[in-house]
Amino acid sequence: MKLIFAIVNKDDSGSVSSALTRAGFSVTKLATTGGFLMAGNTTFLMGTDDSRVDEVISIIEQHSKKRSQMVPSSTYGSSSYASFPMEVTVGGATVFVTDIERYEKL
Numbered sequence: 001m002k003l004i005f006a007i008v009n010k011d012d013s014g015s016v017s018s019a020l021t022r023a024g025f026s027v028t029k030l031a032t033t034g035g036f037l038m039a040g041n042t043t044f045l046m047g048t049d050d051s052r053v054d055e056v057i058s059i060i061e062q063h064s065k066k067r068s069q070m071v072p073s074s075t076y077g078s079s080s081y082a083s084f085p086m087e088v089t090v091g092g093a094t095v096f097v098t099d100i101e102r103y104e105k106l
């Protein structure tokens, strides 16, 4: 069994959540904040069989869009007084898959 953490843009979270639920996965959504942009995103927590991990990743991929976002260059630690907006690409999704040692529903 695997535990999947998937960080997605909050604008995609409704669509990702519905698609995963429709496909029969149990999902927990956490409201999280990215350390770089300090913007809200959503982290999904899912426990599933090893054989279904690729299916989860494929669903998340289908429903997570890449976005360009402008950030002040001071976010990069610039020492200049002037702050120039710079473009970063966010998403589609960042996914971590870990082994579950023990799983209980009590």
Ligand code: 2BA
Residues within 6 Å of the ligand: 007, 033, 034, 035, 036, 037, 038, 039, 041, 088, 089, 090, 091, 092, 093, 094
């Ligand atoms: P944030 O940390 O707010 O990062 C938003 C986007 O800013 C990132 O998009 C990336 O394009 C850019 N970025 C992040 N750190 C940077 C840096 N030190 N220098 C330059 N650009 C940087 P994504 O890579 O798609 O990440 C989206 C969100 O996923 C992140 O939000 C963070 O919440 C999470 N995330 C991404 N990689 C992670 C990791 N290795 N561990 C934990 N969380 C991660």
